[in-house]
Amino acid sequence: MKYINLGDLEVSRIGLGAMGMSHGLTGAGTDDAESIRTVHRALELGVTLIDTAEIYGPYINEELLGQALKGRRDQVVLATKFGMIAHSGAGPWNLDSSPANIRTAVEGSLKRLGTDHIDLYYQHRVDPDTPIEETVGAVAELVAEGKVRHIGLSEAGPDTIRRAHAVHPITAVQSEYSLWTRGLEERVLPVLRELGIGLVPFSPLGHGFLTGTVRDEADFEEGDFRRGNPRFTGENFQRNLRLADEVQAIAAEAGATPAQVALAWLLAQGDDIAPIPGTKRVSRVAENTAADRLRLTPEVLARLSSLPPAVGDTHTEAGMRMLER
Template sequence: MKYRTLGPDLTVSALGLGCMPMAGVGANMYGAANEAESIATIHRAIELGVTLFDTAEVYGPLINEELVGRAIRGKRDRLVIATKFGFRFGDDGKVSGVDSTPANIRRACEGSLQRLGIDTIDLFYQHRVDPNVPIEDTVGAMAELVREGKLRFLGLSEASAATLRKAAAVHPIAALQSEYSLWERDIEEEILPTCRELGTGFVPYSPLGRGFLTGQITSRDDLPEGDYRRNDPRYSEENFAENLKIVDVVKRIAAAHGVSGAQVALAWLLAQGDDVVPIPGSKRRATLEDSMAAVEVSLTAEDLTALDRAAPRGGTAGPRYGGPMMKMVRL
């Protein structure tokens, strides 16, 4: 494994592990998961030198953090545990809206610490910007938890460049997490340059286009019933074939290097800068091992140019989310 730095001094593995598929938002979000295999996947990641593990209160809700907590018990040393807050839950346990009030931040932090079985959260993200709470108030409350020793570093997720600037004026922001991949490059226009100006690291989620860029999904019929991606606009009947044109180039480059499509897609992201730390999600050891091998893949200048041409910014067919979820990003 290789290592990179987020913000001024948070050292992490060049690739982290996105734990959401192990017990995500709703049942079978990316196909069914097996708890024993999920925990074995986390253990294997630690063996491979992965240090950054990403979860969230809303995954499950709650049960993903509990799973990660069980997996890291007795293995906490040198790990960087990242989790997220920012939602309100009804009496039925379902999400009832965003909530980044100071009181909810403290409630979420205390709950995450307990479920993860740790004394300090290494990286605490606001999961989605709350338009009803000034970001200065939110970050101020997060900073208070840093002073209390309950958090080490702060992060934002899916925030706009303007919001990031306001947040960083209150407390350093070590990382901004947003979707970034060969089929989602809009952050390159303003958000990524702002991160670099402010010294904030960038953590791409869905770096494999929710599995599309691996080349393993050749039709919608490959998705199991109930899979979230059946409702993903980019997986829709009208957009699927157009987006496969990106995958064709990924496959060609992968074949030339004798590696997998996933490794090419991740290697492209790693080549975008030493401040970029993707977190591919996995719930099985086989896919984990394949993804983590991307740190050893060196793409040529010709490879990078071909990928840029195949997947230019704004060139993917369809929006990355449906309407309601799109309204919650880049605020």
């Protein structure tokens, strides 16, 4: 495994997203023992960046990682997120990045994760009711206290990123970025590079779609967020299958899996990018991390870059309102 810097934070070139172990996807929470083995295998393979959030569950994904990392905390750059649970009463899925809410959130995350510090603490979504300067100022106080080491933003737009970075250095911005979600290339990525901020792409495999294993809407159980996702329903689903088939064909030519090709394409976009493919299976984490060794020719990279964009929004209408891209 190779390592890169997000700002001044060194991380593995490929990380691990833990959400699906507990939340949001078919099979989540059904085999915690396998999920813990997956975390351990990732560490053995050189993965250091592991990502979670208080909203995943809520709370249970952080608790799971707390179990998995007992005795291994010093091997990990541990990232979690705040701001999608209003602890004052409104509860989960309500944006609140006020200083008071951040104080409550960080103490809960520290306890569940079984640690005295969070290496990378992200604002999960920009809170329109709290100036970003107040939010970052509050997290900067946690940095001064040693409870947080680095500050991140998730799905923030260029203006928010600049304003936040003026208060305290932002180490990384997390955003959806993959062969089928490329909207940040024009507006966000240039700002990150200007300011020296790293990019952490989540859903780098298109919520599993780019692996070629998602072929039928009926595969999604109740509670799987893809059931209502515009890209995974109706005519959009059928049209997007053609994109997955193209990736699969290129992978066959390259002697790799579709997941490895999709990740290798992302890695080729710059040495300031550390994707966090999610999985709850040992076999998949081994497959994903092997993408670090895959070298695609300029011709193959060009073919991949010229694939048509996916059809449909990346989130439901309510989810799209929370994004700044």
